[in-house]
Amino acid sequence: MKNIFKKRQDPLTDTQLLMTITICIFIGMYLFAMIIFGGGFLHAQQIFDLLNDNASLIIVSFGLTIVMIGGGIDISVGAVTSLVVMSCVLYLNSSGGNLFVAILLALGIGLAFGVVHGLLISYLEIQPFIVTLAGMFFARGMTTILSVNPQKADHAGFTALRDTQIVIPWLGYTAKNGNLVPARIELGVVVAILCLIVMFIVLKYVRLGRNFYALGGNQTSALMLGINVKRTRFLSYVLSGLLSGISGFVFMMHTGAGNATNAAGMEMNAIASSIIGGTLLTGGVGNIIGTFFGTMTLTTIKKIVVSSGLNDPWWQSITTGGMLCLFILLQSIVLGRRAKKK
Amino acid sequence: MKKKRLFSGGLGQLTIPFVAICLLVLFNVIRDLIMIFVLKTPDYISFFSIEITKNNIGNSVLSGNLISIINGASELAVLAIGMTLVTAACGGQDISVGAAAAIAGSVFVKVLKASGNINAGTVILAFLCACIVAMIFGAFNGTLVAVFKIQPMIATLILYTCGRSIAYWINGGATPTVESPIIEGIGRFIPGIPIPTPVLIVAVMLIVFKVLFRFTSLELFTQAVGINQSAARLNGINPTLIKLLSFILLGACVSVAGIIGVSRLGLINHETLLLDVEMDAILAVAIGGNSLGGGRFKISGSIIGAYVIQMLTITLYSMKVSSTDVKAYKAIVIVLLVVIGSPVFKEKFGRFMARRAASKVQAKGAEES
Numbered sequence: 001m002k003n004i005f006k007k008r009q010d011p012l013t014d015t016q017l018l019m020t021i022t023i024c025i026f027i028g029m030y031l032f033a034m035i036i037f038g039g040g041f042l043h044a045q046q047i048f049d050l051l052n053d054n055a056s057l058i059i060v061s062f063g064l065t066i067v068m069i070g071g072g073i074d075i076s077v078g079a080v081t082s083l084v085v086m087s088c089v090l091y092l093n094s095s096g097g098n099l100f101v102a103i104l105l106a107l108g109i110g111l112a113f114g115v116v117h118g119l120l121i122s123y124l125e126i127q128p129f130i131v132t133l134a135g136m137f138f139a140r141g142m143t144t145i146l147s148v149n150p151q152k153a154d155h156a157g158f159t160a161l162r163d164t165q166i167v168i169p170w171l172g173y174t175a176k177n178g179n180l181v182p183a184r185i186e187l188g189v190v191v192a193i194l195c196l197i198v199m200f201i202v203l204k205y206v207r208l209g210r211n212f213y214a215l216g217g218n219q220t221s222a223l224m225l226g227i228n229v230k231r232t233r234f235l236s237y238v239l240s241g242l243l244s245g246i247s248g249f250v251f252m253m254h255t256g257a258g259n260a261t262n263a264a265g266m267e268m269n270a271i272a273s274s275i276i277g278g279t280l281l282t283g284g285v286g287n288i289i290g291t292f293f294g295t296m297t298l299t300t301i302k303k304i305v306v307s308s309g310l311n312d313p314w315w316q317s318i319t320t321g322g323m324l325c326l327f328i329l330l331q332s333i334v335l336g337r338r339a340k341k342k
Numbered sequence: 343m344k345k346k347r348l349f350s351g352g353l354g355q356l357t358i359p360f361v362a363i364c365l366l367v368l369f370n371v372i373r374d375l376i377m378i379f380v381l382k383t384p385d386y387i388s389f390f391s392i393e394i395t396k397n398n399i400g401n402s403v404l405s406g407n408l409i410s411i412i413n414g415a416s417e418l419a420v421l422a423i424g425m426t427l428v429t430a431a432c433g434g435q436d437i438s439v440g441a442a443a444a445i446a447g448s449v450f451v452k453v454l455k456a457s458g459n460i461n462a463g464t465v466i467l468a469f470l471c472a473c474i475v476a477m478i479f480g481a482f483n484g485t486l487v488a489v490f491k492i493q494p495m496i497a498t499l500i501l502y503t504c505g506r507s508i509a510y511w512i513n514g515g516a517t518p519t520v521e522s523p524i525i526e527g528i529g530r531f532i533p534g535i536p537i538p539t540p541v542l543i544v545a546v547m548l549i550v551f552k553v554l555f556r557f558t559s560l561e562l563f564t565q566a567v568g569i570n571q572s573a574a575r576l577n578g579i580n581p582t583l584i585k586l587l588s589f590i591l592l593g594a595c596v597s598v599a600g601i602i603g604v605s606r607l608g609l610i611n612h613e614t615l616l617l618d619v620e621m622d623a624i625l626a627v628a629i630g631g632n633s634l635g636g637g638r639f640k641i642s643g644s645i646i647g648a649y650v651i652q653m654l655t656i657t658l659y660s661m662k663v664s665s666t667d668v669k670a671y672k673a674i675v676i677v678l679l680v681v682i683g684s685p686v687f688k689e690k691f692g693r694f695m696a697r698r699a700a701s702k703v704q705a706k707g708a709e710e711s
Binding site: 073120123124125126127129130131133134135136137138140141142144145148260268271272275280281282312313314315316317318320321322324325328329332333336 | 435486490491492493495496497499500501502503504505506507508510511515621624625628634635664666667668669670671672673674676677680681684685686687
């Protein structure tokens with residue numbers, strides 16, 4: 001490790017280092033799963049399944065990463081996702097439901113939450129945790145006010161969109177009965193990948209994205225550099241809200257039904273994904289690609305626990321907690337050593 | 343002028359909780375008056391009425407909305423005490439208190455079940471076991487925060503993720519019940535005393551912490567670490583120890599809250615015991631006027647904060663809002679409260695009052711001349 005760093009002219013930044021660790025661990029873990037469990041892990045469909053099931057979590061984590069890079073926190077994302085799903089399903093089921101308007105509705109709800117959070121946090125200087133906690137309560141409460149019972153979307157246009165899948169025959173595998181099962185990707189994954197690309201470009205090459213890092217790194221310095229700190233912080237929450245809206249629509253495309261318990265605990269999963277991906281809650285450090293691999297790592301851990309035959313209901317979260325603990329300790333030790341070296 | 347002083351910090355950090363309580367009381371008084379005198383609703387019971395009723399074991403006890411507020415907020419108040427300490431010392435919050443309380447409750451029930459008959463001795467033994475386990479988990483969180491320098495929310499995310507599953511595992515995949523007059527005495531009423539026992543437990547906890555602060559320098563040291571860690575260290579305070587200690591004390595509070603929760607129902611359900619209490623506890627600390635960034639703190643503020651939250655909930659229940667919808671209304675009130683308490687609003691309001699006072703003086707001066 002030491003030699004690699006000494007040879008480089010330009011040593012890795014904290015962001016790059018944490019991201020590299022995550023990617024290495026993800027690849028290592030996946031290889032481990034392939035060797036030990038074989039079976040499903042050898043098929044490409046396994047990765048696509050992970051993506052299909054977690055597209056909305058991935059999108060939400062991107063928003064959270066941006067807020068966390070800016071030094072804030074947004075714990076309303078899961079609840080907003082749930083509210084978007086419920087309201088879109090109810091709208092589509094009502095007479096005259098239009099798919100295009102439903103997408104606008106999803107984006108609108110997300111954006112509205114983002115704007116209100118941003119205004120309260122940035123311009124009224126209220127602690128982000130409390131504001132987004134209130135946002136979470138409000139969204140969860142509104143979801144149950146809209147409907148306590150699960151609602152299934154039966155809009156014709158929507159079901160067509162939901163069942164649209166990208167089929168890749170050459171990545172498929174031959175099932176036991178000799179049939180070729182092609183690899184399938186849902187549209188939500190495409191949306192997630194698009195978000196990944198756009199957010200990556202925004203954080204890397206757009207001034208706004210660089211401002212997020214400056215804001216999270218040191219607010220006073222950012223102010224002295226002439227960055228509009230309040231507007232930057234405001235926009236970070238708006239982006240997060242917007243991504244929650246998109247995530248809600250993707251969630252609906254995956255499940256096709258609205259339920260008051262949808263996306264329960266998603267905010268904590270999203271925070272965990274961002275952290276595993278190398279984002280620091282103190283701000284200024286983080287990366288979208290890292291977050292993507294963070295989500296994949298988190299979901300792969302859960303898959304591995306299921307495959308390893310620990311069927312008791314408690315093992316999944318206990319192992320997830322244990323792995324989370326390992327990651328967090330590893331990051332702390334690595335960053336601590338680097339800080340000492342400097 | 344007097345009015346202005348009240349709003350611009352006459353009560354210091356207790357302004358927000360007091361304003362909140364006053365608003366809620368005022369709201370309920372107006373509602374009572376409307377219901378009784380304007381709408382003349384028959385059988386309407388005032389929000390503030392307190393009655394003495396006989397409970398099912400023939401014990402005369404107090405009942406009414408006010409009693410259910412101070413009774414129902416007990417777990418929250420106990421947790422808020424510990425949460426205030428952690429917040430003040432570390433500048434972050436513990437989000438695992440609900441999960442840790444479930445573990446403490448499970449250990450409590452497990453020890454009671456293992457010891458066979460339930461008497462005062464076994465209950466104390468079970469309480470001590472639960473307390474030690476909760477403190478060990480507190481120390482685990484504290485070590486991550488203090489020694490490994492991980493932000494508290496992240497460090498406690500681990501236990502938040504797996505705590506309830508650990509409780510499930512301790513219970514062996516069931517939700518065991520305990521039935522005994524002693525457990526009922528802890529969770530509801532002790533025969534002969536009309537006040538609910540959880541309220542007394544909160545009072546005892548408050549006295550214990552007040553005594554702790556009175557005879558040790560814990561309060562001063564905690565504030566010093568929270569305000570500036572390096573400065574505290576240079577002055578000979580060990581920040582690591584103080585942070586660790588705050589988490590261990592929170593662990594003790596968690597075990598007490600968990601046991602109140604278990605005793606109230608007489609069973610341990612790992613999924614629903616003190617669900618979402620971590621968010622309410624953090625909210626209580628914030629409503630109590632404590633900075634979530636650490637530093638100066640007032641335990642009393644947090645406890646009033648806990649009662650504000652419960653009063654809000656009970657007010658909504660008395661207006662026939664269903665328990666799942668309460669959250670939405672709660673959110674609106676929370677936002678209103680924090681907006682009133684925000685520094686920008688205070689400044690604007692102060693300036694507005696000053697301008698009005700100035701224009702009044704001017705008008706007076708013009709009249710006189």
